[in-house]
Amino acid sequence: MASSTEENYLKSLFNLANEQGEVSISDLAQNLHVSMPTANSMVKNLQKQGWVGYEKYKPVILTQEGKKAAALVIRKHRLTEMFLVKKMGFGWEEVHEVAEQIEHIHAPKFFERMDEMLGFPTIDPHGSPIPDAQGRIQEFSYLPLSSCKVGQEVQLTALTNSSTEFLEFLNGRALRLGLNLKIHSREAYDQSMVVSYDDHPSETLSEKVCERLLVRVIGK
Amino acid sequence: MASSTEENYLKSLFNLANEQGEVSISDLAQNLHVSMPTANSMVKNLQKQGWVGYEKYKPVILTQEGKKAAALVIRKHRLTEMFLVKKMGFGWEEVHEVAEQIEHIHAPKFFERMDEMLGFPTIDPHGSPIPDAQGRIQEFSYLPLSSCKVGQEVQLTALTNSSTEFLEFLNGRALRLGLNLKIHSREAYDQSMVVSYDDHPSETLSEKVCERLLVRVIGK
DNA sequence: TTAGATACTTAGATTAATCTAACAAATTTG
């Protein structure tokens, strides 16, 4: 069974591979805030346990077992986030730190009961998919708001970044998942967009923000 | 801040002191399933951090800070047990292992929300008191059933042992906290007692069991 | 195409938590 530390490495490898494709030792080290030699020796350890394939100076690749193990940790993390928000009254900006700890709890029934109580959710509070109990993960094909056109109506469905600062920024503008946005204009100079929703008749969102908002087109 | 390991030592010291008074290095080592040298060096470490007082060959004594730190870990443990039983549908025999892990989570709001959702409970599912947020613990004065007299009516209020095996034994006889028991007889030879409750007109309980059942006298 | 920069590895040290072996103090008991 993986230690908490090993679980964190598996999770990082999984997430980095999804974001970037190939994952180098330095990517991994940076992501986990450890030195390269530390990441290097842990990768060798993970390899010995059959979770990753690795050859000197080559990218690190999760094996099938490694992917499954990683997905199951991510499952625990995202189920926990959903539970904290839906059942315990946490804000979506407060759940990450707690979930980072609870994801390492070994207690199948605990997470099964969360899953049941939540009605078997498929996404977490930030719109990321929750892997199933077999470690299978459903991929959605959402677009960044930044790639949408003026005049379109879209629904905010997920985020590519769930840092506390970004979530607090969204809270400040009453932006939440499920909201319908109308795209009124885009500024050619800096790619910022003006949108409206609910009782917000005109909000300007920077390119940086628009890239992090994932949407589904619903109109025009 | 105490590591999980340190928290476990503090908890053991607190519980052992309550059960036995003086706590030796060997008591501690036995209780935590570690060797005496391990317990010895951890006690020195806890002393350096101001949680225990210790002199060579003398009993280990928690300081005020040590007692408070221990009580706050026990608070997290017992709140978690109550949450698992009352909010997540666990049986009282299933909660210990999970609570042993969750008690080490550092997330004040998580436990505050549990407390609120449970209506600020004062006892856990096994009748043990839950320390308050300041680490103060309310002591009850319950009697073991074994010390009660034939003819008395008593209410089952707590247990002195909450091992899975004992709890499953109680489950098998539908014995649970809050139940009123009538004491019909006691066998002089082995101190076993015959009691009745609910639709159980006659159950024989061994001395070992009677010592572990804590009650409040309500009649005769 | 080779010099310089970047990425990676090796070597060796550190810390927390554990162990066993050996010795020392304290307690119990004949």
Added chain:
DNA sequence: CAAATTTGTTAGATTAATCTAAGTATCTAA
């Protein structure tokens, strides 16, 4: 009370996870 037993301590080793320093491989770009 002295011997035997129990309890506690010291010394030294181990493992997981981390680090820094130093050296090596790979990539990039003049």
